[in-house]
Amino acid sequence: MPKIILRRSPEALWLWEFSFNGKKWYSIHDKNVVLIPPYELLREKLNRLLSGAAETEVFDGYYCRETKTLALSEAA
Numbered sequence: 001m002p003k004i005i006l007r008r009s010p011e012a013l014w015l016w017e018f019s020f021n022g023k024k025w026y027s028i029h030d031k032n033v034v035l036i037p038p039y040e041l042l043r044e045k046l047n048r049l050l051s052g053a054a055e056t057e058v059f060d061g062y063y064c065r066e067t068k069t070l071a072l073s074e075a076a
Contacts, residue, residue, distance in 0.1 A: 001060040001061060001062055001073060002020060002060070002061065002062065003020070003058055003059070003060065003061075004018050004019070004020065004058070004059050004060070004061035004062075004063070004070070004072065005018065005019045005020075005021075005022050005056050005057070005058055005059075006018050006049065006056065006057055006058075006059060006072070007025075007049065007055060007056045007057075008049055008050070009027060014029060014030050014031075015027055015028070015029065015030070016028050016029075016030055016033060016070075018061075018063070018070055022056075026063075028068070028070050032067075032068055032069050032070060033069075033070045033072065034069055034070065034071045034072070035071075035072055035073075036071055036072065036073040036074075038074060041074050042059070042072060042073075042074065045057040045059065059072040059073065060072070060073045060074060061073060
């Protein structure tokens with residue numbers, strides 16, 4: 001799977017931003033982010049983003065243009 005960089009949007013609490021290369025960022029609603037098991041590492045990284053302990057985190061993931069859904073799997 002390709003690497004996806006994820007960060008919280010400064011505009012709204014429910015909005016995430018993701019990037020494939022760290023240069024161009026795309027906004028996505030948090031309801032359109034799907035986690036693929038195992039969840040332990042995903043939860044740790046997402047909690048760091050939510051708490052502000054980390055600005056960005058890298059995940060393995062896939063973005064589906066048809067459903068506008070971001071699927072994240074175990075972090076790289």
